[in-house]
Amino acid sequence: MNESNLQSVSVNNHKQDYFNFNANRKLMEQRPAISIIGLGYVGAVTSACFSKMGFSVIGVDTDKKKVKIINSGHSPIFEDGLESAIQSGVNNHTLSATDNILEAVLNSQITIISVGTPSDENGGCSLVYLVNVCKRIGLALRRKKDFHTVIFKSTVPPGTTEEKLLPIIEMYSQMKRGEDFGVCFNPEFLRESTALEDFNHPPLTLIGAIDKRSADVARNIFKDVDAEIHITNIAAAEFVKYIDNTWHATKVCFANEIGRLCQALNVDSHEVMDIFVKDTKLNISPYYLKPGFAFGGSCLPKDTRGIKHLAQSLQVDTPLINGLNGSNNAHIDHVVEMVIKSGNKKVGICGLTFKAGTDDMRESPNEELMHRLAEHGLHITFFDPLVNGHYRFHNDDKTNSAIHGKRSLNLNEFVEKSELIILAHDDEYSHLACQLATADHNIIDLVRVQPSSDCKAQYQGICW
Numbered sequence: 001m002n003e004s005n006l007q008s009v010s011v012n013n014h015k016q017d018y019f020n021f022n023a024n025r026k027l028m029e030q031r032p033a034i035s036i037i038g039l040g041y042v043g044a045v046t047s048a049c050f051s052k053m054g055f056s057v058i059g060v061d062t063d064k065k066k067v068k069i070i071n072s073g074h075s076p077i078f079e080d081g082l083e084s085a086i087q088s089g090v091n092n093h094t095l096s097a098t099d100n101i102l103e104a105v106l107n108s109q110i111t112i113i114s115v116g117t118p119s120d121e122n123g124g125c126s127l128v129y130l131v132n133v134c135k136r137i138g139l140a141l142r143r144k145k146d147f148h149t150v151i152f153k154s155t156v157p158p159g160t161t162e163e164k165l166l167p168i169i170e171m172y173s174q175m176k177r178g179e180d181f182g183v184c185f186n187p188e189f190l191r192e193s194t195a196l197e198d199f200n201h202p203p204l205t206l207i208g209a210i211d212k213r214s215a216d217v218a219r220n221i222f223k224d225v226d227a228e229i230h231i232t233n234i235a236a237a238e239f240v241k242y243i244d245n246t247w248h249a250t251k252v253c254f255a256n257e258i259g260r261l262c263q264a265l266n267v268d269s270h271e272v273m274d275i276f277v278k279d280t281k282l283n284i285s286p287y288y289l290k291p292g293f294a295f296g297g298s299c300l301p302k303d304t305r306g307i308k309h310l311a312q313s314l315q316v317d318t319p320l321i322n323g324l325n326g327s328n329n330a331h332i333d334h335v336v337e338m339v340i341k342s343g344n345k346k347v348g349i350c351g352l353t354f355k356a357g358t359d360d361m362r363e364s365p366n367e368e369l370m371h372r373l374a375e376h377g378l379h380i381t382f383f384d385p386l387v388n389g390h391y392r393f394h395n396d397d398k399t400n401s402a403i404h405g406k407r408s409l410n411l412n413e414f415v416e417k418s419e420l421i422i423l424a425h426d427d428e429y430s431h432l433a434c435q436l437a438t439a440d441h442n443i444i445d446l447v448r449v450q451p452s453s454d455c456k457a458q459y460q461g462i463c464w
């Protein structure tokens, strides 16, 4: 680019800035001012993007160097498009930075917190930066008369915001959440290297809020972002972010283990995975992603054992795949523990085949559960009209017929015989069993039957 080209770019940019400035001034009059605490990868991008949307943004960082860089119209980090977004924000007077939290909070209606939450020495989530920021926000709010909303963005374990951070703000401000200030948790989904694009087009905007007023404040500032807004409680919003990252890590490790296996087998790993992701009915879909009971049946246990064996024979290390059956077993043990904890001795299992609507008993986790419970000396009855009298539970005739002796052919009788009913099939029998159960019954639901409100029994979900 020659010098005259350069000049025309800067004149055009200047013109653009001038028009933006006037347009922004109008927008800023309607929009709340936002302070953003922590100008790292998340905070710098969030500041630049909100300022581009016409909000008046005051960024805060204890790192004076970052503050100076931003105020001079530059980016403290490398991220595609960030430098020019910060530059236009600073030129349009919609973005400034400071190291003074008090000043920033007093001059804004909303504070977004995006300080780091690194691992502590035990691998837990360190809250040192957040605790420090909350104290300072509390002290600032103490001097504020107007209603202020605090939006947490930093990734934390569920419960952190409400149980550990808000008490600090309340103590230092002498104010009460909900009454004197609003609170939201808005997890950040941006990825470094595509951060601006991700900020403007996230998979969804998730807002955990303590009340409607707080939710409405957050909803309002995100209304121009191209994404569905989903409102939930704070703990769910906090945990979604942890789960997202755990899932992404699981996918990476899974794809890499498959890649190593493909390499050893001389199969094109990218072709295999390109085909794999084309199945959006079962593979890349919500299917199999709902908490419930252990997997079983004729295929999953056999084929996960098979792929583990294959990897061992090829001397390919596949710890994620190898761990699947152990994880499945732990889930069955979890139910055994729940039953033992109930103190009930007479246990009824409603549904024994590996899932409702089939008579297939191969590697049924419900049968496995029955045997493990029996080993604990509990008295077991099962009800499943599709388990016929010829099915062999055991090679030994005596044991086999003893297990058949646990079969109840009458649902009323089954319910009467049981102190605790395990719902193992989501079918009409489980729903009927819930209706027949009395206030003296306990119910453990493995398949999210969720009995209607007139069910009198004590209800527990396996993992909800």
Ligand SMILES: NC(=O)c1ccc[n+]([C@@H]2O[C@H](COP(=O)([O-])OP(=O)(O)OC[C@H]3O[C@@H](n4cnc5c(N)ncnc54)[C@H](O)[C@@H]3O)[C@@H](O)[C@H]2O)c1
Pocket: 037, 038, 039, 040, 041, 042, 043, 060, 061, 062, 063, 066, 114, 115, 116, 117, 129, 132, 133, 153, 154, 155, 156, 188, 189, 190, 191, 192
């Ligand atoms: N980086 C990502 O891609 C990403 C994506 C989603 C979520 N997150 C989460 O967002 C949070 C921030 O991540 P990051 O990568 O931007 O962190 P970062 O370490 O890049 O930036 C944190 C900033 O906070 C500043 N800071 C610390 N204490 C402060 C205080 N008392 N007052 C003002 N500023 C203070 C630091 O100086 C630093 O500039 C973390 O919880 C992270 O897990 C990060």
